[in-house]
Structure formats: structure tokens, C-alpha cells
Amino acid sequence: MISKAVRGGNTFGALAYLYGPGRANEHTDPHLVASWDGFAPDPGRDDSATLQELRDALDLHVVRYERKIRSHVYHRIVRADPTDRILDDEEWGDIARRLMAAAGIAPDGDPDGCRWVAVRHADDHIHILATTVRADLRQANIRKDQYRVEDELTTVEREYGLKCLADTRTRAYRATAPKRATGAELRKAQRQGREASERDRLRVAVRRALAGAASEEEFAARLAAQGVLLGVRRAPSGDVTGYKFALPTGDGAGPVWFSGSKLAADLTHPRIHARFTVGTDPPTTNSPTAVRYRASATVDHAARTLHDDPAPAEVAAAVGGGIEALDALALTSPVLSRKEINHAARALEYTAVARTHAARDGLRAMRSAARELLHAGPVTGRGGEGAAVATILSSLILLAIVIAEWHAAQGHQRQAEAARTAADHLRTAYGRHAARPAALLDVQGQRLPAPVRDRQEEAVRRALPVDQAALVLAGEDWAVLAATLAEAEQAGHDPTALLADAAGRRELASADSPAAVLTWRVRRDARLPAPAPRGRTAAAASRTTSRATTPPTTAAVPASPGPSSPDTARRGR
Template sequence: MAAWDGAGDLADMEPELTAAGKRDFRKITALLEEPVRAGQRPPAKPVWHCSIRLAPEDRDRVFSDATWGHMAREMLTEAGLATGVDDPGLRWVVVRHNDDHVHIVATLVREDGRTNWARNDYPKCVKATYNVARRYGLRRHVPPADRTAHRRPHPVEVSKARRQGRAGTPRDELRRRVRAAVAAASNEREFFERLRETGALVRLRYSSTNPNQVTGYAVALPGAHTGTGQPVWFGGGRLAADLTLPKLRQRWGKTSTQSQAPSATPQARAEALRVAADLAQSAAEKIQRSIHTDPGGAQATATAAADLLTSLARTREGDRRGALHRAAEVFDRAARDVHGRTRPPTSRAYELGAMARLVALMGRISGDEDAYAALRLVLKMAKLADALEQLRVAQQRLHQAEAARLAAATLRAIAGGTRPPVAPPLTPTATPGPTVDNARRASRGR
């Protein structure tokens, strides 16, 4: 349906039918591979492939071959893979197998002999496809990446967890424990104490120039070990970009006082939860006012609010990963800054952080009064999630906007006693493969 500039008549490129009724692809294959054979040190795997597919709700629309060709060319041009006739770029073709999708195949050696390694091709193609869908009035099925998702488990980790009968991978479990310890701590020393209380193994990394200076940390889950019986360690940055020790120090700010265990009576817990609910309400209003005037302050407030919800989930459900834990994880996804950045805490963020620590230290909810106050806090956190959704929509970070919307719906369902829209998976699932092939540089033995 389409091909690179200079390919000639598309009808001449169509594979011919042989006497046996099969297609003869030798001619089109030779045309695509010509630059590879003449290239300067071509890659070992020179073929790049992707598919463009309509969303289910758009499949009643039937596009002509020319329209599909235009859409594919626009996507490839925006992704930097298709070039004009004056630029000796890659050779590529668009093939249509059905009404709802097309395939694109390219060879990664340019006409001038140089290799295009297609680095960062997946996020570029996702963004380009999103823009093409907007121009053609289609559902924008996959928003552009916003660099806020945490590191997902490797398929090997998922398979191992399934074989061992675990409900999740050690990486995910450690991330939850680290986030709970961060929410309950006001400084570095307290963080490591809280982390060890969760049962995690903790290993500190010291400076090579100053043996007394801690520069990082790693955590491991008891019972999760390598084939030689050694613990499987994860540094904070391997759990999530915002969990490195330097970023946690910035997140805590200048607070250095040790948190003291407060009174743990149901009445005291109820009063603390009522105060927390009022703070969540004012934080939601603050975020709505700061969407355009102070996005940095709104971000710091959102981060502290995620800590508060994390502490509430642990206070309400303990170690059981119930619906509130899942809502806290989705809210945390919506509250993260791009590239793991950490904003300096504001006065509102300090207040929410202090309340998160207080809720974490007061112990499990055990009475009617504090349970009612906890539900009121859940409702206020739903309103805060609504405000966070507005902030992310204004920032065009649509993955996070969707996460905030889902968190708000889940929190309201929990408060109303109905089935929440998100629930913890009973078994780990494998990480889905990318739509676009990696096509990275092949190793040359160096």
C-alpha cells in the first residue's frame, strides 16, 4: 500500500502468484535488502517490523489502501524512520493483511550505507501513532509515554515467582515495603529502621572515599535467593526511579526529628484520621488552584498525599494486599513526577507527610469510631485523586490521568462498600512484549 520514496510503482512491487498459487517474495526481498548488502558494517539483525491496528471501537470504519498508506507514512516520518526523496533514508513497505491493521517492514541500513539503529523507536512510534489517531479522528488508544511507570519485573522473575507459588514477584513486594517505610519515616535513619521492621533484608552502600558516608542501599526478600542460595538484592533505583537514596533525602527535606509513637487508642486514631481527612480536602483544593500557577507545588503535594494513602492502606489492611493497597499503588502511579524527579517539599507537603507518619505509627484500625473516620479519609482521598486527574490532563500526561481516575473510582467504591474496579491479581502475569521490535545494536564482542 505504500513504500519508500523512490520505490517506483507499487503495482510492480506486488509479489507475483506462482503456478502453485503461492506468492513469490524474492523480488521485493531483494529490493529491501540491497542497502544491507552494500552497507558499511550492517547490523546482524537488519529487519525492523511493527503493526498499526485499529482500536475495537474503530473497527467498523473501513479505510482505503491509500488512507492506510498515508497514516503509516505519517507515523514513520514523525518517528524518524521515513524520509523525503532528497534524503537517502531507509527502505520500507506497508503491507495490509486485513481491514483493521497493517504491517510495516523496514531494513535498518540507509541508501547511503549508514545504519539507522532506530534507538528509542518504541516511545517515538507510540507518540507518532497517538498523533495520527488524533488527526484521523480515531480513538487514541495508547497515550505517549510519560516516563513515570516503575520498573516492571523481567519475565524470568515472573516465571520464577509463579513456579514458587508467590502471589507476586520479589521486586513488586519489596517496592511496596519500601514505599510503606518511606511514608512512615521522617529521615534516613528512621527509614532503615521501618524497612527492617517489615522483614526485608537491608544492605547499605558506603562511599569509596568516605567510609562513613552512606551513598545507597539495597533490599532483598527473605526466601528469595539465587541458585547458589544468595539473596536477590535490588537497589532502590531498580525498584523505582524515585526510590534512590539521594531522591528520598530530597523528599524528606530538612526534617530530622525522630517520630515518637503516639497514643494508639481508637479515639486517638479517629481524631488523627479526621485531621488527615481535612488536610486531604485542603490539599485537593490547593492542587486545583495550582494547576497552572504552581505545578511544582502541586506535584510535591501529590507525592505527600500518596504517602498518606499508603500509610492508610497499611493501617487498614496490614500486610494483606487488599483493595485499598491496590488503590494506593494506582494513586502512587498518578502522583509520581517524570523521570523519578523529586520536588522540594512545600508546607502543605510537610503537613501531609507528618500525617502519613502519624497514621502509620498509630497501629491497626480496631474500632467503629476509627473505622468510620478512615472511610471519611478514603472519600477525601478520592476527591484529591479527582484534582490530581485534572492536573495530569492539563500536563498532557494521560497515563497518569487515567491512573488518577481509576484510583478515585476505586476509593469511592471502597467507601461505599461496593466492588472496586481494581483488585490485586492472584497470580503474577508475564510482562507483555513491545508492539515494536527493539532492533538494537548487535553485540560485536567488545
């Protein structure tokens, strides 16, 4: 459940809204489910009761107070999660009484508590309206009421068997989660026929402009290219102290500005500036395929750092850099996967680590990968490009999984769920790119001569632990991996060494298909060409057959070095 309270000074106006049709005729059958004494007049179900009568009852102590109160109306909304069962009126009434007690409006056993009513006009939520003057003519002490209400909501969720959102109520979660659009912003977007609110569209645009940007000037230029207005607040010295953003309007009204803090906690000027100080490495190639293979190695390295009780700073770097990499990938990916990758990036926003500065080296590596992706430009998803996209998506899936595992271990269930949602979107995108090259490899693998196939099976058993080897060999993608290993062997590589290196970068138990994960890593590291179409499969099989009786007896040196991981690059230096 979620709940928030607002203050006001017009009791009748608030009641007129609650018992009225709503802004979009969404209010149906408004009626009381509970009140301070159980006998309040109900204009929704009692034809003889009026709004004025209910207003006068609620305002009784306010009138007796005889001194002006700035905001005597306390209006709290309580909404169930969309996945929760529908609660009946009695259950909602019990929840309202408990929350009013927790808030300090009407404490349990206090005969002088404030007057309040709970109105229901939809299945999934209620409105609680109270006046804040007690019967003893003192004002209610509702300071820090939100924290007490949220604690009570957690208890309610557990007792009623509802979805528990306790972790979303922590200060840490609220400090890192993207800022929600208001009801007014959502209604405006609906009137304009847009899927997202202005706040949400701005947040995405700012993130995309930030992905891999090396300087404030580049960031501002990218915003302008998207049509986003940038306002810069400066100190008397001329130093930048803040950013604000807006989308241009075509209706004659002025733009609606949002500060970075009103979009997300990490989009304030200090946090954005900190990313520029981390820096990025200059792009080294214009080949979209090579860039995606190199980026996948960077992502693999980031996932590997999250093993064995990582520091929060390393997780923060993986999350922040992962969002930038996903935004860059969404901007340069084929249409068939662009939407899913964007959804994954948006889900990953809810996995940020509170009050933690990202590890500089990890963030720099991921930001550099994002910069290279944008610099290399879009891909078509065909041929070698399709295999390269599948490879980086496979790496990003595992990164999302390890982020989910870390949050789950910390008890951050909402963040873990968001990371798993990101992984689900990436799986969908991966399937769209991997299906064709995997099908071609499966055909090749099924046609391998028995000696070649047996040799690759033996390589798997030598390179992997017993349980992992059994998992790979029993998987439906084993033929795909066997074809790749045979092809790598044909190119002069040692399949056992390739497998050991690929498997050593990340445990495979959490992968949907360990064989598929190893396939793309081996192809990337061995720099194998795109899987051949059916017309060229026979020739490849013929070449493989000619080597069937002369297996290599020593580890072969790779014909050409594959894209190196950050660890490999450091060893080389």
C-alpha cells in the first residue's frame, strides 16, 4: 500500500471533491466506510444527509477553537497495490482507524481525538479526511506522521496478506527512486494523448544526454538536439550551482521547469558534474560490431566485481553505468529491440544504491562503453551485428541478475524486483536477436561428425566443474555451443582454454541457458565471424570433418587476439 497526506483549509471543498464525480468521472458510489464515532452522516448512502451537515460535524471543534488555523484539514489517500486483492468496506474501515491512530489524529483510547471520515469511491483506495482540532481544543500532534503511518501500513500488509512494500518506505529508497509524476501531470499527458508524463519524458531525455557525455558542453548539446531546454543557475562568481530542464510547449503557455532533484536524485548538478570528473576513455573504433563485443566484455567485468560481498560503491557503479550503457544501446539498436532495452533502463533506475558514491574505475569503464556505443552508431541487427547485439544483451542480463541478487541479500525486495524486471525485458530483446544466429549454429552443431562432437564434449568436461558441465551438456543449446567450439578449434583456438576463460568470468547457475552464455562469450573472445547461412553450412562442416581425425595435442595460440576484458587489458599493460 502507498499513502500520502496533504493539508488544506476548506473542509467543504474537500468533501465536494470526494463525493463528486471526480475530474474524469472516475468516482463511483462514494460512501463512508468509517468515521470517528461510526455515526457520521453519509451523503453518499443517506438521501437525507448533506455535505453541509457532514462539514459542520467535522468542523465542530475547529469552530469552537475560536482562533484561525492556517490548515485545519488533513487529507490522506491510501491506495492498495494493483496486484492486491480487493478489500471490502469493513477491511478498509479497519485500516482507516489504524492509520488515524498512528498519525496522531485519533489515538487509540483517546476520547478527545480529532474527527475524521474515510470515503471510498473506488475498489483500490480510500480517502481519509480529518480536522486537526481535538475535542479538548488542542491541535493534534501530527509531526512526523508519515513515518508512523508507513510503519503501520507494513503491519497491515502482513496481517491482510497484501503485497509488502516496506522497503519502498525507507528513506534510502525514497532518496534514490525516480520522482513520481503527480496526478495532474498524468492527466495532462492523457489529454495530450501521450504515454508518459512530462516529468518522465524529461528524465529519460536527460539520462540519454548524459550517457557517456564527457563534458557539460557535450551534455548541453545533446539536450538541445532532443529539444530539451536547459536552465543553468550560477553563483555570483559564475560557477554553475544548479540545473533545471523543460520541454518546449506549442500551446502558447510557458515551459514547465523541473530541477534535476525533481526528476531523480542522481540528476542534480553535483551528481551530474561528478560523472564528468570521472571521465571517459576516447572511442577507439567505428565498427558497431567490435564496439558491442568490447562493451559486453566491460559489462562481464562489472558483473564479476559484484561477486563475493561487493562494496556498495561497486554496485552503485554497476547500476549507474548500466543505465548509461542501456540508454546508449537503446539509441543505437534496431527497432525490434529498442523498446525493450529502454524499458530495462527505466526499471534499472529503481535499483540505485542510497548514499553511496560509485567506484570511479567501474563507472568510468561503463561510461566509456556507453560513449563508444553512441560513437559507433546504430546497427541493423543482421549478420555479424545481430550476433554482437545478442552477445552484449546476454552480458547485460547477467548484470541485472547479479544486481537483483545483491539487493535481495540486503533485504531490498523492491529494488531486487526492479532488477529482475530489467532482466526480463533484456531477455525479450535478446531472444529477438539471438534466434536466427542460434538456429544456424544449431543446424551446424547437429551435423557435426561424432568425433568432433565428442571432442567438444570432452573440452566442456575438462573446463567446467562437474555440475556446470552437466548443466551445459544437458541444455537445449548444447549443439549451438558445440558448433561454436568446433569453429573456434578450426580457427586455431583451444576450446578448453576458451571455455575456462569464459566460464571463469561469471557463475552460470543463474543463466537461463549456460550454453548460450558461453556461446556468445566464446565467439566474442575468439573473434569468430557471424554464423553462416544454410548455404555455407556444408562447406564449414566439410572443413571440420577433415580435421576430425587429427585433433590438436597442445593448446593452440589464437590466430588473433579477441576483445580483451578490463582485467586482460591491465595484465597487458
